[in-house]
Amino acid sequence: MNVILKEEIHSLGRLGQIIKVVDGYARNYLIPRGFAVEATPQNVRIWENEKRGVEKKLLKLKEDALKLCAEIEKVSCEFSRKAGEDGKLFGSVTSMDIECFLKERGFTVDRRKILLHEPIKITGEHTVPVKLHPDVTASIKVVIAAE
Numbered sequence: 001m002n003v004i005l006k007e008e009i010h011s012l013g014r015l016g017q018i019i020k021v022v023d024g025y026a027r028n029y030l031i032p033r034g035f036a037v038e039a040t041p042q043n044v045r046i047w048e049n050e051k052r053g054v055e056k057k058l059l060k061l062k063e064d065a066l067k068l069c070a071e072i073e074k075v076s077c078e079f080s081r082k083a084g085e086d087g088k089l090f091g092s093v094t095s096m097d098i099e100c101f102l103k104e105r106g107f108t109v110d111r112r113k114i115l116l117h118e119p120i121k122i123t124g125e126h127t128v129p130v131k132l133h134p135d136v137t138a139s140i141k142v143v144i145a146a147e
Contacts (some may be wrong), residue, residue, distance in 0.1 A: 001026045002039035004047050008134060009035060016051060017056065018044070027068060065133035068107070072130065076141045077101045083146035085122050092119035093144055098128065102140075 001023045009016050017037050021030065032088040037043050077098055082090045095114040102109050113138075115129045128144045 002031055003036035003063065003120050004043060005034050005036050014134065016047065016054060040126050052126050062135060065136040069132055069138040071106060072102070072109070072138045072140060074131075075102070075107070076143055077107055077128075078145070080141045080145050080147050081123075086145065087123040089123065089144065092121045092124050094119045098140065098142065114140075 002018055003026050003105055005013055005017050005019065012021070013019050021036075022147065026036065026038070028088055033037065055075045079093050079097065079101075081093065084090065095110050095111045095116045098116070098146050099109060099111040109130060109132070113131050120126055123146050126144070128136045128140045128142050130140055132138055
């Protein structure tokens with residue numbers, strides 16, 4: 001079944017793309033949750049009319065993400081944690097900690113956008129990517145010092 005995506009889905013495609021998916025996946029998951037509509041000729045015509053407005057909205061979102069990226073990259077996240085003699089932390093620094101740090105500085109970033117595959121457990125300086133937009137990824141410098 002061909003569907004038009006109403007939202008960006010990481011594993012499928014971008015907003016507005018017409019993609020082919022299994023019928024059950026479309027009927028049971030994508031369409032009921034509002035992620036997609038069936039790509040009938042009528043829905044395709046409707047989408048073509050709405051496309052210009054959506055493109056302007058997406059361009060504005062990208063511009064906002066680029067501005068946020070420039071501001072976030074200036075910030076250095078600094079944490080102080082208890083650590084052993086060899087520099088291993090007794091706890092860890094997670095994406096939730098980074099989110100709270102950024103929130104205190106006035107940035108609203110969802111912790112799921114912070115691409116930290118596993119918690120940081122070693123003191124030192126680390127670079128953590130943050131996906132602000134599908135085309136914009138910022139890098140945050142995280143410095144962890146031992147108490």
